[in-house]
Amino acid sequence: MKSDALQTSGLDVDKLPVHVAIIMDGNGRWAKKRLMNRVKGHEKGSQAVTSIVRACRELGIQYLTLYAFSTENWARPKSEVSALMQLLKKFLVSERPELMEKGICLKVLGQMERLPEDVRQKACETMDATKENRQMTLNLALSYGSRQEICDAVQAVAQKVAAKDLAVADITEQLVADHLYTAGMPDPDLLIRTSGEFRLSNFLLWQCAYAEIFVTHTLWPDFTGDEFMEILTNYQKRNRRFGKVECSMPSDG
Ligand code: IPE
Ligand code: IPE
Ligand code: MG
Numbered sequence: 001m002k003s004d005a006l007q008t009s010g011l012d013v014d015k016l017p018v019h020v021a022i023i024m025d026g027n028g029r030w031a032k033k034r035l036m037n038r039v040k041g042h043e044k045g046s047q048a049v050t051s052i053v054r055a056c057r058e059l060g061i062q063y064l065t066l067y068a069f070s071t072e073n074w075a076r077p078k079s080e081v082s083a084l085m086q087l088l089k090k091f092l093v094s095e096r097p098e099l100m101e102k103g104i105c106l107k108v109l110g111q112m113e114r115l116p117e118d119v120r121q122k123a124c125e126t127m128d129a130t131k132e133n134r135q136m137t138l139n140l141a142l143s144y145g146s147r148q149e150i151c152d153a154v155q156a157v158a159q160k161v162a163a164k165d166l167a168v169a170d171i172t173e174q175l176v177a178d179h180l181y182t183a184g185m186p187d188p189d190l191l192i193r194t195s196g197e198f199r200l201s202n203f204l205l206w207q208c209a210y211a212e213i214f215v216t217h218t219l220w221p222d223f224t225g226d227e228f229m230e231i232l233t234n235y236q237k238r239n240r241r242f243g244k245v246e247c248s249m250p251s252d253g
Contacts, residue, residue, distance in 0.1 A: 005058035009229055015236045017189035019063035020056065021211065023203055024049070026195025026219030033219075039083040044221035046091055053095075053138060055225040057102050059232075063137045063185055067203050071111065071145030085119050088142065092122040096129060103135030109181040110144035137185065144181075146205040153179035182207055190235050192228075194220045212238050 006013055024045060031041030049066060056064045069084060076084075092106075099106055108123050115123065123142070156179045160166040166175075177183065188204060188211045196217040200208070214231050216223070239246060 003058050003060055005055070006060065009059070009232075011059070011229070011232055012236055013060075016059065016061060016232070017212075017235060018061070019065065019186050019188045020061055020190045020192065021065040021067070021188035021204055021208065022052070023067045023191070023193040023197075023201060024220040024223075025193060025197055025201075027221060029195060030219040030221040038080055039087075041219075041221055042084055042087055046087055048221055048223050049091065050095065050098075051225055052223065052228060053104070054102075055228050057104060057136050061136065063139065063188075065109070065139035065141060065182075065188065065204070067141045067144065067201075069110075069142050069144070070202055071114075071143060071148055072202060074114070074143070085116050088140075089119045089122050092119070092126045096126050099126070099130050099133065099138070103133045104130060105133040105137045106130045107137060107139045108142050109139050109149075110142045111148065112143070114143045139182070139185075141203065145202045146200075147202060149181050150206060152181075177206070180206060187211065189240075190214065190231070192216065192231060194218050194223050210240070210242055212240065 027041035027045040028038040029041070030044060031038045034040070049068075052066075053064060068088065073084075074081060095106075098104075106126050108127060112120055112123065123140075153176055157166065157171060157175065161168060161171075182204075187207045187209065191204070191208050191211040192214045193199075194216055196215060198215055204211075212235055214234065216227065216231070218227060
């Protein structure tokens, strides 16, 4: 059944992306423009997270992956890293009732062992509490780096080969995908980056092979459900060819 949000959106329910990934960038610039500390930008940014999670759930989008903290972000000033960690912890606790109410399953993608103990504990509790929820999956990419993820997958596969549980010839694209943090999930159909930067910054390099990419100049704390709808409308007009020729075009064969 179509949700109210979908009914009024004018979107085509059959052409919704199954998986949306977002590089939430521009919190620091948002704060700088207002002569505020960068942390204020992150605080405001976490409100935008709540509203986009709601929008996705209302529309019936199955997977939302948000880039919250990269492996490279550990090199930021200690005070900013610790403020971000505290915000994440707050988010992981305060969102729990809504995740439960709306049937959203939370997963963390990334090197959880690098997170401070208190953050890791809250993340585990929320993941555990929401693990049976089936309406939507919310992936938080935390201490996430795509190259690290690929290295972890290569190591896991190599170990199985060394133990003779796998033959070299068994290493297919599917097998590699099954060893990534996103194992069992479809690849993102749509990748959004805010703040006008045209780069991937080590995010889902394998999984975004055929994602449709949208860059908006809006800074993340200013990103709204309305702009998200506009991007979805635009996405539905894209012609995804996956290397083939368009079906409606005459071909030689
Ligand atoms: C994105 O905003 C949030 C994180 C990377 C944690 P930034 O903090 O990168 O903001 P800008 O890019 O400096 O404006
Ligand atoms: C990417 O943003 C990481 C997150 C949004 C969490 P960055 O601000 O870290 O990326 P660069 O440094 O501009 O490439
Ligand atoms: Mg940035």
